[in-house]
Amino acid sequence: MSADPARDLLIGVDVGTYSSKGVLTDLRGTVLRQVTRTHDIHVPQHGHVEQDADAVWWADAQQLIRTLLQGVDPARVAGVACSAIGPTVLPLDSHGRPLRPGILYGVDTRAQAQIDALNRELGEARLFAHSGMALTSQATGPKIRWLREHEPGVWARTHTLTTASSYLTYRLTGRHVMDHHTAAHCMPLYDPRTRQWSPAFSAAVLGDRDLSRLPDLAWSDERAGEVTPEAGALTGLRPGTPVAVGTVDALAEALSVGVRAPGDLMLMYGSTTFFVLVQAAATPDPRVWSVGGAFPGQVNLAAGMGTTGSLTRWMADEFARDLPTEQAYDALFAAARDLPPGAQGLLCLPYFSGERTPINDPQARGVIAGLTLSHTRAHLFRAALEGVAFGIRHNLEAFAALGADVRRVVAVGGGTKGRLWLQIVSDVTGETQHVPPVTVGASYGDAFLAGLAAGVLTRDDLTTWVGPGQPVTPNPAHRARYDQLYSLYRDLYQQTRPTVHALSDHP
Incomplete structure (x- = not known):
């Protein structure tokens, strides 16, 4: 690992369901400063769960970065990366301005009628064969169709469809780009075999075969661009600072605790519980989600509960x-x-x-x-x-039933702070959980992605960032x-x- 000594700091920002967190680290992963801001969700009616992209996501990111940089020369920051709740749906106008609050991930269940319609029109078997997943409330395609059908005025002005982490990256760099892990949930618009947007079923979702509304695609550790002068003025970052593509909070959280080898499973105790299993080969199943990982060619099996x-x-x-x-x-x-x-x-x-x-x-x-x-x-x-x-x-048994190989369970998130919940889960599942010494969360994984995108870290450096965890064994x-x-x-x-x-x- 080599770097310009002047560029020896990294910033990671994560916007979660109920709070946002920022972290400042050095290149060895030492946490120098942490900041948290709380916020809430908006439930305008049953099944509709939303957040404001500017008043929550971008406002939190700005404030966190400004606070992290207090007393710090911004020229020392080698890179920055953001993660956020996802997959969400956020329509933007031709100037990149949000047209409505963001529609949240699987906890928002408004699009069941659209799921039923897509399954009826296109066939559940065809959709599963195309995407490797069944349509559920986690998929953004049905929510995009809901937007087109229920808010035609908004749809007529929609120039870009993005998600929370991608919106933060856009505000920092001016570029619309989405990571492959998130894009896999934009089914049936994404083809996991070609790793590209697909027109195969786009008319049923978008009303046409025009894919220009969708962001560029890249891997989470790639460089999306650099901090613009406008973003620099708002955040205190030096214009030109490299910005990573970023990803959803769960994948960044998995990286934060060293989940990167086949058989590694992250168990995230957050507002919801999320599972990310790194696999040597995909094992698609309608009960769970088969998606790309953080790095090129990586395969993940993912799952998520709704209310934990x-x-x-x-x-x-x-x-x-x-x-x-x-x-x-x-x-x-x-x-x-x-x-x-x-x-x-x-x-x-x-x-x-x-x-x-x-x-x-x-x-x-x-x-x-x-x-x-x-x-x-x-x-x-x-x-x-x-x-x-x-x-x-129940989720772990579903993984086992489809032949997924879980070799190591790593626990992370706010729920790990008290031993009781961890012990109950180990007792119920029979699994030993490992709790790393640093459980800052997704923002810590973001800082690592920032280092990769800036070229000051390699993927092997993750082994020095994440030490061995303390085991919680079943009683x-x-x-x-x-x-x-x-x-x-x-x-x-x-x-x-x-x-x-x-x-x-x-x-």
């Missing part, structure tokens, strides 16, 4: 209003720790925003079964933690009880499915 960390946040907000937010979390985790496996007869389906993988059911709903007058908020909280753990086991004494509860968890979804579907029709 956001469920614990909801419980803290609604059931611990007597305590400040941080104290509420500490108190709930402490109280849940004193309860036995099974929360003394409670079982939770954590489908409070529908569910993504492996059931891919946007009409699924949260269920808490077994309530009695003796249960407290601590019991509810423990049941929620266990319900998420059962959902994680065999809890296995029998959790096996029994997991069976009931699977049954509970099937038994309550007709009821919650009927209720979801009348929110």
Whole structure:
């Protein structure tokens, strides 16, 4: 590794569902400064989940970068990279200005009618053969069609369709570019075999075969461009600073903990739970997502739950209003720790925003079964933690059923801060999880991508950035009880499915 000594710093920025984080590192991965900003989502109606691209995404990125650079010569910054929630849908006009708030990833379930229509018109088998994935709420193609059908005025003015991370890169460089991992979710517009946009089914989504609305395609570690004078004035970055293409937060998070070899699985404890498994060869399956990785030729198997960390946040907000937010979390985790496996007869389906993988059911709903007058908020909280753990086991079993090889599980994200949730997941799944010494998150992976794009790091340098993790091993004494509860968890979804579907029709 060699570099101009004057260019010895890297900046990574990640915009998440409820918060944005920035990190300043040196070229060896030492974290010199971290900054966090909180924000919220907007739910204008049931199933619609949005965020403002300028007031949230770009405003957060500007503020984080300015704060990171306080007292720092911007000429020392070798590169910058951004990640963000995704895949999202953001229409821009001919001047690059957002025409409406961004439509979020799989937690936004507005396009089920468009999914049904595309499957009916084009054929589920043909779509799966083309994309290697089934159409779900994670796919952006149906949401683009929803935009065309429901907001024709916006559609008529749409010049570019982009996503959150790509919008941040555009604001920094003036170039519209999207990474291959994100593009794979723009199905059925992307062909994973050619790694190009495809006109094969574009008319059904876009209304024509014109692909010019879509960004350029590149790998996450490639250079998208350089910081423009306008972006430099807004962020404090030196114009001309290299900017990486970037990616979705989950892939950047996987890089941040050294997940790069076949068999490495990242388990991300965030607002949602996300899985990224590096594979030697793709194993497409309708239950999960087969996508490109961060680097050329890399293949990932991905999956994601809908409501995990956001469920614990909801419980803290609604059931611990007597305590400040941080104290509420500490108190709930402490109280849940004193309860036995099974929360003394409670079982939770954590489908409070529908569910993504492996059931891919946007009409699924949260269920808490077994309530009695003796249960407290601590019991509810423990049941929620266990319900998420059962959902994680369900996804891991789907991976195993399609022959995916998981050799090492690396845990990352806000949910790793307390040992309890990690221990419950290991007890439920039977998997040992490794928690790296640095769990800054996606922004740390972004800083590494920035170094690659700037040419001051190589991919092998990741081994020096990420040290060995501390293992969380399963407690065999809890296995029998959790096996029994997991069976009931699977049954509970099937038994309550007709009821919650009927209720979801009348929110």
